[in-house]
Amino acid sequence: MQKRSIIPIVYILFLLLPIYWLVAMSFKTTNEILAGFSLFPQTFTWDNYRTIFTDPTWYWGYINSIIYVSINTVLSVLVALPAAYAFSRYRFLGDKHLFFWLLTNRMAPAAVFALPFFQLYSAVGLFDTHIAVALAHCLFNIPLAVWILEGFMSSVPKELDETAFVDGYSFPRFFTTIFIPSIKAGVGVAAFFCFMFSWVELLLAKTLTAVEAKPIAATMTKTASSAGYELGLLAAAGTLTIIPGAIVIYFVRNYIAKGFAMGRV
Amino acid sequence: MTIELRNVTKRVGANLHIKETSLTLETGHFNVLLGETGSGKTSLIKLMAGLDPLASGQILMDGQDISKLNTQKRNISLVHQFFINYPHMTVFENIASPLKVAGMAKSEIQGRVEEAADILQLRPMLHRRPHELSGGQQQRTALARAIAKESRAVFLDEPLANLDYKLREELRDQLPELFAGRGAVVVYATSEPEEALLLGGMTALMHDGHVTQFGPTAEIYRKPANVISADVFSDPPINIGQITKQGTEAKLGDLIRWQLEGEAATLPDGPYTVAIRPNRVLPRRSESANVRLIGRVLVTELSGSESSAHFSFGNDNWVSLSAGVFPFRVGEEHEFFMEPAHCHYFGSDGNRVA
Numbered sequence: 001m002q003k004r005s006i007i008p009i010v011y012i013l014f015l016l017l018p019i020y021w022l023v024a025m026s027f028k029t030t031n032e033i034l035a036g037f038s039l040f041p042q043t044f045t046w047d048n049y050r051t052i053f054t055d056p057t058w059y060w061g062y063i064n065s066i067i068y069v070s071i072n073t074v075l076s077v078l079v080a081l082p083a084a085y086a087f088s089r090y091r092f093l094g095d096k097h098l099f100f101w102l103l104t105n106r107m108a109p110a111a112v113f114a115l116p117f118f119q120l121y122s123a124v125g126l127f128d129t130h131i132a133v134a135l136a137h138c139l140f141n142i143p144l145a146v147w148i149l150e151g152f153m154s155s156v157p158k159e160l161d162e163t164a165f166v167d168g169y170s171f172p173r174f175f176t177t178i179f180i181p182s183i184k185a186g187v188g189v190a191a192f193f194c195f196m197f198s199w200v201e202l203l204l205a206k207t208l209t210a211v212e213a214k215p216i217a218a219t220m221t222k223t224a225s226s227a228g229y230e231l232g233l234l235a236a237a238g239t240l241t242i243i244p245g246a247i248v249i250y251f252v253r254n255y256i257a258k259g260f261a262m263g264r265v
Numbered sequence: 266m267t268i269e270l271r272n273v274t275k276r277v278g279a280n281l282h283i284k285e286t287s288l289t290l291e292t293g294h295f296n297v298l299l300g301e302t303g304s305g306k307t308s309l310i311k312l313m314a315g316l317d318p319l320a321s322g323q324i325l326m327d328g329q330d331i332s333k334l335n336t337q338k339r340n341i342s343l344v345h346q347f348f349i350n351y352p353h354m355t356v357f358e359n360i361a362s363p364l365k366v367a368g369m370a371k372s373e374i375q376g377r378v379e380e381a382a383d384i385l386q387l388r389p390m391l392h393r394r395p396h397e398l399s400g401g402q403q404q405r406t407a408l409a410r411a412i413a414k415e416s417r418a419v420f421l422d423e424p425l426a427n428l429d430y431k432l433r434e435e436l437r438d439q440l441p442e443l444f445a446g447r448g449a450v451v452v453y454a455t456s457e458p459e460e461a462l463l464l465g466g467m468t469a470l471m472h473d474g475h476v477t478q479f480g481p482t483a484e485i486y487r488k489p490a491n492v493i494s495a496d497v498f499s500d501p502p503i504n505i506g507q508i509t510k511q512g513t514e515a516k517l518g519d520l521i522r523w524q525l526e527g528e529a530a531t532l533p534d535g536p537y538t539v540a541i542r543p544n545r546v547l548p549r550r551s552e553s554a555n556v557r558l559i560g561r562v563l564v565t566e567l568s569g570s571e572s573s574a575h576f577s578f579g580n581d582n583w584v585s586l587s588a589g590v591f592p593f594r595v596g597e598e599h600e601f602f603m604e605p606a607h608c609h610y611f612g613s614d615g616n617r618v619a
Contacts, residue, residue, distance in 0.1 A: 159345045162316050165336040166343040167363035167410070181353040 009074035017240070033231045048236035055192060061219035062240065067193065068205070068213065069198040071134035072141060076194040079138070080145035081180070087146065088153035089161070099150070102143040113139060114207045121208055128210045136208055137198040144197065145190040152186025153179075185255040192252045196245055216241060266292040266327060266417055268313060268450050275308055280386075284475040285322070290450050290467070295441060296501035297461040297482065298454040300471030300497055306454035310420045313452070315339050326417060339418075342411035342449075346423040349395070349404035349600065350395040355547040356382070356400030356406050357391040361514070381413040384443065401432040418450040437463060451482045458500045462486060470497045492615045495540045501573060504546060504583040508539045508610075515539065515605075518579040523556045523605040529619035537618065538611040543573065545607040548593070554602035558583075565593040576601065 025033055026048050027041040052058040086092075087099055117136050118127070126132040160182065164174040180187065205215040220237050249256070268290045275283035283305050290296040290367050298306040313315040313324060314338035323332050331339055342363075350359045360378045369377075387407040395403050404424060411419050421440075425433040428434040435472045441464060444451045453464060461468045461482055468482040470493075478494040489495035495503050508515045513530045516522050517539065525532075547554045560576030560583065575584050576599065583599050593599060610619040 004317075157347055157349065159347055159349045160351075162311075162314070162336075163343060163345065163349045163407075164351075165316065166339075166341055167315055167414070168337050168366040170337060173366070178351050179355075182351070184353075 002185050022235050022238050022242075025232060026239045027237075028232055030230050030232045033235075045232075048232045051233055052236055052240065058219060058237070061214060061216035061237075065199065065215040065217070066208070066244070068130040068133040068137070068215070069195055071130060072137045072198045073191050073194045075134060076138055076141040076145045076250050077149075077191050078150050080142050080190065081175075081187075082148045083142075084149035084153055085175070085179070087150045089158065099146075102146055105143045106140050106147070107164075108140070110140070110201060110203045114203055117204060118207050127208065128212045130213045132208045133205050133213060133215070134198075135199060136204045137194075141197055145194055148190040148193065148241075149183070149186050152183040152189075156182050188252040188255040189258075192248055192256065195248055199241075199245060207227040266448055266450050267325075268418055268452075269325040269328075270309075270313070271323040271325065273310055273312055273324060274320040275317060276320035282474055282514070283312065285363070286476050287322075288469060288476060288479060290452060292448055292450050294451075294466030295444075295464045296450065296452045296466060297464055297468040298452060298471055299456070299458060299461045299468050301456050304471040304497075305474040306456075306471055307422055308474070310343070310422050310454060311453060313510070314341055314343055319365040327442045340416045340487045341418045341420065342414050342416040342424065343406045343412050343420045344404070344424045346426045348395070348400060348407060348427065350403060350406050350410075352395055355392050355394055356387055356398070356409075359395065360387075360409045360413050360433075363410060363416075377413045377415075378409075381409040384412065385409045392450055401428055401436065404436070408443065412447070415447065416449060418452065419444060419452065421453045423454050423456065426456070435580050440464065458498050461498070468492045468498070472497050481578055488617065489609060490617050492538055492540060495609055495611075499542055501543050501586060503540045503542055504581070505538060505540050506581050506583075508537050510534050510537055515608075518587060521556060521558055526606070527619070529608070529610050532610070532618055536613065538613075538615070540609040540611065541603055541607060545604045546583060546585040546601050547587045547604075548574070548585060548599065548601055549587075550600075550602045553604045553606060556603045556605050558601045558603060559598055560601055562593045562595050562597060562599050566594060572597070574601075 024039075024041060027044050027046070028038070029043060031046055032042055033039060045116075087095060110194065114135070114142070117132075121127045121132045121136075126135075156179070160178070164178050165171075169178065186243045206218045206221075209215060209218065216237065220234060220241075268288075269526060270286055270288045270290075272285050272287055273283060274281055274285050285310070298309060300306050301361060308317070312319060315331070317330055323330055325331065326339070345517050350356075350392050351362060354362065357378055358383055361374050364374045364377060379388070379389075382391055385408055387402065387405055387409055390398060390402060390406075398406065404427075408424070411421075425437055428436065437460065440453075453460075455461060467480065468485055469476045469479040471477065471598065472487065472493045477497065478490040485494065486498055489498060492505065496505070499546060506517050509516045510516075510525065510529075510532060513525050514522055515525050515529075515537075524530075545554070546558070550557070558578055560578040562574050562576045563582065564574045566577040570590075571586060571588060572593070573584055573586045574593045575582060575592070577583075583601075612618045
């Protein structure tokens with residue numbers, strides 16, 4: 001092995017350590033975890049995973065999360081597409097200010113909005129629904145998607161639009177059959193980030209749900225039982241939480257590199 | 266088939282990008298829009314294509330007012346300077362796209378696409394995507410799309426500007442026959458006077474948002490209607506000087522004099538502007554080139570079989586362009602000889618007088 005590859009290897013091991021620890025823990029019993037330091041599971045067990053996949057309060061946590069995250073991703077990208085097109089193609093009064101203001105929404109801490117959202121959704125009867133969380137997450141995901149998509153759209157020459165109109169394409173047909181396919185990398189990247197941010201967001205998701213739409217992250221905070229914290233179970237739940245993100249990032253890995261190269265991600 | 270512009274203007278904010286312009290463009294020959302970058306060629310094409318709204322005036326196609334008609338319904342084609350194709354479609358789908366949108370039957374689309382592909386030598390590439398093609402092939406795909414559509418008007422906006430020299434010449438030679446006999450009005454925008462001369466037909470000279478002269482290419486080259494037109498239609502730039510006419514003699518500066526002939530001799534005495542093309546100012550005396558100028562050589566260029574020299578005399582900077590290789594020395598004074606028979610004369614308002 002070459003000398004210079006040692007440093008990156010050490011660094012990567014360092015990065016992977018907590019993930020390894022989490023995965024290893026998920027195969028241990030809670031007693032073993034509490035007993036002290038052990039590098040490998042001494043008594044290897046699938047029990048933690050079995051519990052999650054058989055107990056509805058556990059697996060519904062995942063289903064709820066996936067439902068509102070999916071709704072949010074679709075909603076954010078669908079709304080952001082025309083908005084980003086407008087920002088990329090037209091000059092209008094205050095366009096730059098509006099664009100920047102959208103971005104500042106991304107910077108606002110979710111905690112600021114938790115109370116107004118909670119009160120508003122309770123008042124209109126949306127509390128504890130998937131759509132409530134999905135809409136709340138739009139607050140920061142739509143600006144993000146607009147920002148990412150605008151970058152990709154602006155790299156498509158305006159002459160493409162003109163050529164399509166001259167060729168006879170109506171605007172909706174051009175937008176759906178020519179323009180979106182031309183920026184599908186951008187759509188992938190935007191969808192990925194919406195998915196990720198909605199998936200990891202805990203505060204709003206927890207505040208706006210009780211039972212029916214309770215996300216997995218909220219379920220995980222309620223594992224304290226009479227026997228104390230069930231750490232093995234928690235580790236298994238944590239491991240499963242990482243998987244969707246890993247799957248999605250696998251599909252958009254090339255696009256993300258492209259997005260970074262364009263300086264927008 | 267004709268396109269008629271009646272007093273059209275285009276406004277962006279408070280600025281007039283196209284000043285009141287009237288033109289009638291016909292089929293059967295190339296209609297060249299010649300002007301430098303920013304002179305309004307693309308703006309004018311966009312107005313005719315309906316991509317930008319008119320501030321005032323009318324556009325008629327075959328006598329029918331299309332000013333309010335959508336781009337989609339004008340039945341036109343447009344080829345840009347940048348190679349614009351639909352990136353996710355194959356070459357075949359690209360050429361077929363306007364036909365497909367128009368709802369044409371599959372069998373007919375197939376025939377038309379193959380015909381266009383044959384003319385433009387794209388047959389082997391039909392199933393590739395644009396980014397797998399060279400620049401020349403990409404632009405030929407765009408041209409094939411315009412041909413296959415068989416539209417009423419084809420707008421070519423500097424289609425060769427981004428191609429390298431050899432491809433440009435090759436495609437330029439091919440262009441006129443490509444559109445011959447198709448009945449479409451062909452409008453070709455370019456910033457190179459040489460291209461206008463090679464493509465022939467009619468030329469509209471554009472400067473600062475308006476047409477300064479329109480007519481048969483050779484004629485307006487021979488007889489520019491005003492100083493600006495003379496300048497637009499000259500590369501390198503035309504030489505301009507101020508003369509005083511007295512009797513039948515023209516006086517340029519203190520030392521240079523020549524006899525006026527024909528129309529020019531009959532003009533009333535007074536100040537005029539003279540313009541003469543660089544290829545009529547030569548480094549050697551001849552029977553026709555007999556008016557001597559002494560100039561200080563500023564820059565020289567050798568381009569293959571031609572040599573050019575920028576020189577200054579009095580307050581003017583002129584250019585001489587001659588065949589053959591000529592050993593100019595930068596910074597030294599040199600004799601040049603102009604051909605007075607090829608001088609253009611303009612009045613104080615800039616319009617041609619002789």
